[in-house]
Amino acid sequence: MTVMEGKGRMVLAVDPDWWRGAVIYQIYPRSFQDSNGDGVGDLAGITARLGHVADLGADAIWISPFFTSPMQDFGYDVSDYCGVDPLFGSLADFDALVARAHGLGLRVMIDLVLSHTSDQHAWFRESRQNRGNPRADWYVWADPKPDGTPPNNWLSIFGGPAWEWDGRREQYYLHNFLASQPDLNFHHEPVQAALLDVARFWLKRGVDGFRLDTINFYFADPHLRDNPPLPEEERNDSIAPRVNPYNHQRHIHDKNQPENLEFLRKFRAVLDPFGAAAVGEVGDAQRGLEIMAEYTSGGDKVQMCYPFEMLQPARLTASRLEETFARMRAAAPDAWPCWSFSNHDTVRHVTRWNLPGAAARTYATLLACLRGSICLYQGEELGLPEAELGLEELRDPYGIRFWPEFKGRDGARTPMVWVTDNGNGGFSRGRPWLPVKPPHLPLSVAAQERDGGSLLLHYRRALAFRRAHPVLRTGAMEAIRAEGEVASFLRRGAEELFCGFNLGDAAAEVALPPGDWRRVGAELGSQPASGGRVSLPPWGVVLVQRA
Incomplete structure (x- = not known):
């Protein structure tokens, strides 16, 4: 892999197909490595630990959001798309991270949250002032029904109606997530143009691609029609617990709109001159594979998507694997998936599927042999189980909202453990933002480096096997x-x-x-x-x- 100098930065040689069959390692920056002792991971900490990712055998990293944010949803509520939140460092720190990654032969993908912003974003602060300002139409605003209730029955993934009343405009605005995360109006062309400019900003800064959060949520039905009910036997959506009434609807109007395809073509046109790639998160349990096929086939939209079929609570059995690939093949033979077993939003798969050590090795080998690209979530290579946290330890608003039936996402977001003989696992010299639990410490990187039979070394061997046999990447x-x-x-x-x-x-x-x-x-x-x-x-x- 050739590394070249570009405008003072280290950049990898352009390869438009680098993503095909790539191994992408997801980094949740708050929990990877803290460099300054404030208890929160940061960009400089990531840079210091990139050797671990390179040694693992990954081709790229995906960094969850580090943009300026009030952190109501821990960075997925962006208030400045082109700024680094001081909690994580600075643009100079980001540039240093990219240079170090490229020097190690790692591509850099960053997490773009385009469907919504923070309510603290300058765009929304202007939009909510009145109905006649220049950004009045940048978000999804709607008048109430005659009785003052929301315009339709849409629900938020985080619980309750997907509409929040704003007294200044005397209208409701749409939020598929927290009320502090208003949805952008993609039917308004200036919104699309502004978001494409955000992508260009980061591409010019040296990134090699993007993970696109909630890619199928960009457009909502312009007529704001009600969603129909969903039969109880189909309520198996992994993006919302069963206790959430969000699962009581068939979400055919608040997401998955056909207009999204043309926007993705525009996005691809921005990517191609840079040799960059995008992987989209398809949040839909009923039609995830079919939507993935729509978004990745034809070579003119995003290169990859990951559906939720392998992120479900039920263990991935042989029959489910057979059915998943048969559905994908029927939807579009040239669709390109990006498979993952764990991420920052799901219970870690060794816990979710109750896997003994031998099973964890088998699933790691299986993942390395599947057609498609793959994502590994930090700590997966260590076999970290889901951390058991009490209500008083939670930071996730989603988990707090649905406790105790649903314990939230923090159990998968606790810090990486680098060493065993340190109460914080070598993550921070301060008090971590989420606790390091004792069961994680014996599974540290340092401990597994010394154990020839460890899961970490098995992951390295599995990824080396995938690299040694190109048919597994592209065949x-x-x-x-x-x-x-x-x-x-x-x-x-x-x-x-x-x-x-x-x-x-x-x-x-x-x-x-x-x-x-x-x-x-x-x-x-x-x-x-x-x-x-x-x-x-x-x-x-x-x-x-x-x-």
């Missing part, structure tokens, strides 16, 4: 076949690999396709083949290459 993938708890598939390209995974805690067998095969991936526990069949122990794996 074709035949339909997944599920036989009981065993999932298997072929990857085809310059080489041919057969991959089989026992996703259960009982021994099983899998038949190899006809032909001569030789075992690869012994370092990942790949089982030997004999007579065309492979015996797989609980959570066993077989990886073979056509001879």
Whole structure:
């Protein structure tokens, strides 16, 4: 990977396809590394720890929001898209981070929250003054019904109506999340132009791409029609707990609008001259795969999306894996997913799926072998379980709102543990913004570096295996076949690999396709083949290459 100098900054050589099959490591900046002792992670801390990400074998990092913000939703409420919040450092710190990442061969993606801003953003402060100011139409405003109630039945993911009354304009404004996060009006062309300029600002600063938060929420139905009810048996949405009435609606008017496709084409046109890429978060449990297919097919919209199929509470079984890939193939054969098991909004998957150590290794190997790009969430490579926090320790407004039935997202956001012999895990010399829980300390990076059988080293081996076999990054993938708890598939390209995974805690067998095969991936526990069949122990794996 060539690194070049560009306008005083280190930049990677332009490769328009760098994203295809890439391993993207998500960094939640508040919790990665604190460099100044205030208990909150920052950009300088990320820079200091990038060696860990490079050693892991990632191709890129995705940094969750670090923009200027009142932090009501911990950075996902932006008050200045082109500024760094002092909590995280400065633009100079960001430039240093990009230079260090590029020097290590890592691409840098940043999290753009375009569907909404903070109510402290200058755009909204102007918009709410009256109905005749220059930015009056920059947000979704609506008159009340004759009885004073909101214009329709839309609900907020964070609970309650998605409409907040504003006495100055005597209108309601839309907020799909907190009331302090008003939704932008994408039907207004100046809004789109301003957001595209934000993307250009960061691209010129050296970023290699974006993670687009809530990509399917950009447009709302201009007629503000009511959402229909959702049958109870379909209420399995991972972006909102069942105790949230948001799950009682079929969200066909407040998101997923067809106008979004043209905006994504405009966004792609901004990306292409820079060789940059975007991955969109598709928040929809019912149509996530189909929306992903719409947004990533054709080569003129975003390159990747990640749906929520592998972020659900129910464990990813062989049959669910088969069904997921069959649906995706039916929606659009050229759709490009970005798979992940964990992120900052979900319970960590080793807890969510109750995985023993052997199972965590198998799922890591499976992820490395799937067609698509992949995202790893910080601490996933350590096998960190969800941290158990009390109500008094929570900072997440979502968790506080629905406690105790839903404990929120803070359990997945506690600090990284770098060393074991430190109460804060080496994260900070001050009091961390969220506590480091004792069960995490023995799983530290330092401890696992010394253990030849650790999960961390397994992740390194799995990602090295993916890199050593380019067919896993860019090759074709035949339909997944599920036989009981065993999932298997072929990857085809310059080489041919057969991959089989026992996703259960009982021994099983899998038949190899006809032909001569030789075992690869012994370092990942790949089982030997004999007579065309492979015996797989609980959570066993077989990886073979056509001879």
